[in-house]
Amino acid sequence: MNKVISLILRTFFVLIILFGINFSIHTQIISTSIIKVDSVQIGDTVSVDIKVTIPSGVTLQSLDFSGYRSIENQLYNNDTIYLDKYADVEILNFGHWKHTDMGTPIPASTVKIINNDGQQTITNRITIAIYNMGVFSIPGPVVVNNENAAILPSESAMIKVFLPEKMMKQDTIAFNPIKDIMTEEADISDYLIYLYILIAIGLMAAIGYYFYKLKKKKEEEIISVIPDPILPAHEKALLALKSLSNQALWQRGYIKEYQSGLTDIIRTYLEEKYGIKAPEMTTDEISEALKNADFDKMYISDLKEILQIADLVKFAKATPQDDIHSIFMDRAVEFIKNTKEADILS
Numbered sequence: 001m002n003k004v005i006s007l008i009l010r011t012f013f014v015l016i017i018l019f020g021i022n023f024s025i026h027t028q029i030i031s032t033s034i035i036k037v038d039s040v041q042i043g044d045t046v047s048v049d050i051k052v053t054i055p056s057g058v059t060l061q062s063l064d065f066s067g068y069r070s071i072e073n074q075l076y077n078n079d080t081i082y083l084d085k086y087a088d089v090e091i092l093n094f095g096h097w098k099h100t101d102m103g104t105p106i107p108a109s110t111v112k113i114i115n116n117d118g119q120q121t122i123t124n125r126i127t128i129a130i131y132n133m134g135v136f137s138i139p140g141p142v143v144v145n146n147e148n149a150a151i152l153p154s155e156s157a158m159i160k161v162f163l164p165e166k167m168m169k170q171d172t173i174a175f176n177p178i179k180d181i182m183t184e185e186a187d188i189s190d191y192l193i194y195l196y197i198l199i200a201i202g203l204m205a206a207i208g209y210y211f212y213k214l215k216k217k218k219e220e221e222i223i224s225v226i227p228d229p230i231l232p233a234h235e236k237a238l239l240a241l242k243s244l245s246n247q248a249l250w251q252r253g254y255i256k257e258y259q260s261g262l263t264d265i266i267r268t269y270l271e272e273k274y275g276i277k278a279p280e281m282t283t284d285e286i287s288e289a290l291k292n293a294d295f296d297k298m299y300i301s302d303l304k305e306i307l308q309i310a311d312l313v314k315f316a317k318a319t320p321q322d323d324i325h326s327i328f329m330d331r332a333v334e335f336i337k338n339t340k341e342a343d344i345l346s
Contacts (some may be wrong), residue, residue, distance in 0.1 A: 028055050029149050031140030033216075035157035039171035041164045045092060045127050048157065052122040056115060058149050061244055062105035063122075063141040065091060087136045093127040105144060108187070130161045176319055234340035237269035241333055250325040258325060263310040266303070268331055273339070283307040295339070302335055 034049040054060060071087040091102045102208045115120045130136065137156040143149075231239075244265065249258035267286070270278040276289040286307070287300055307330050309320060 003231060015324060026270050029053065029058065029143050029145075029151050030154050030195065031143055031151050032154045033138050033140045033157045035138060035159050038158070039160040039162065040130070042133060042161055043129055043131055045129050046159065048126050048128055048138060050122070050124045050126060052140060052143060054113075054120040054122070054145070055149070056118045056120055058120070058147045060108045060111065060113065060120070060122075060143065060145045062107050063097075063111060064144055065102050065141050066105075067142055068128075071136050071138065072138060072166055073132075075134045077118045080210040083134055083136050084132045087134065088131040089128055089136075090131070091126055091128050095124045097124060097126075106141075130159070130185070133161050133163060135160045232340070233272035234268055234336050237265055237336045238333065240265045240268075241329065241336070245329055250322070255319070255325070259310040259328075262332060263307055263314075266306065266335070269336060282312060299335055299339060302331060306332060306335070 030051075030053040032051050034051070035046060036049075037046065040046055052063070068089050069086070069090065071089060073083055073085055073087060075288050076083050076085045094100070094106070097106050098114065099110065104112075111122055112124075114123075128138070135158065137158050139156040140151075140154070143151055169243060241262075244261045245256070249255075249261070264279070267278040270286065270290070274290065274293040274295060276286065276293060278286050278289075281289065283304055287304055288299060290303075291297070309324065309328065313320065
């Protein structure tokens with residue numbers, strides 16, 4: 001029994017020794033910062049000497065300065081109105097590390113490591129500036145490695161930041177640190193002005209459209225009231241003959257169509273001027289009807305000749321000489337001009 005207890009105790013002591021050795025190996029990382037001044041004015045540049053000691057068995061991956069964004073103000077609890085809780089700090093120069101962004105780790109490839117007596121040493125001088133008042137403890141960087149090593153507690157450099165003396169003499173209240181702008185979540189009241197503008201634009205557009213339609217309707221009513229000018233029978237006939245002539249029908253072989261058009265114009269003219277149903281009558285019927293109308297009998301022979309030749313072309317398919325078409329056009333125009341006088345007098 002005593003032997004068993006003795007064996008257990010020996011094993012226990014061996015584990016304690018081994019654990020102690022392992023603990024000492026994985027906790028011997030020291031990161032320190034040294035500042036040679038104890039106080040500066042806001043915005044002054046400050047040189048900080050960085051020293052990191054790492055056991056030789058630990059492999060460095062990177063150095064991380066992002067913790068500088070959460071350096072607490074030691075005086076904040078004494079004055080929460082005019083002092084900021086955290087340091088507004090900026091690393092202006094990373095020294096020979098050639099780094100630029102405080103928020104990203106410095107890779108080991110850019111860090112110079114000196115091996116000495118079983119330890120790895122890293123030294124560098126960086127330049128910082130602090131832009132708010134207070135007392136701040138500036139730590140060393142966080143060491144990122146591939147072991148379970150931990151950073152031993154070490155002293156951080158303390159520094160006091162104050163306003164320039166001239167500013168303090170003028171008005172200490174007027175030069176209190178500028179606080180960040182407080183923002184609040186937007187609600188519907190923030191957008192009401194835009195809604196009112198859209199409604200106003202919509203109303204103006206609707207009113208403008210209403211008056212536009214009203215004006216257009218009035219214009220259409222005025223136009224509809226104005227009667228189309230009524231042309232005298234002879235003017236209508238002369239315009240129709242001119243249009244027929246411009247079509248050049250007989251020149252293109254459409255003789256029947258040309259002669260039909262010519263006689264239709266004359267028959268319509270006779271109907272409108274003398275009130276006889278000329279479009280529905282034969283040539284002889286038209287001659288008889290004109291004898292009872294206010295018609296100069298001297299033009300009956302010319303009229304009968306034009307209408308008879310046209311009837312022969314339309315119904316008997318006669319082929320008159322080419323010059324007869326232009327001659328009959330001229331005679332039709334002259335006939336209408338000569339018989340227009342009674343229309344003008346009426």
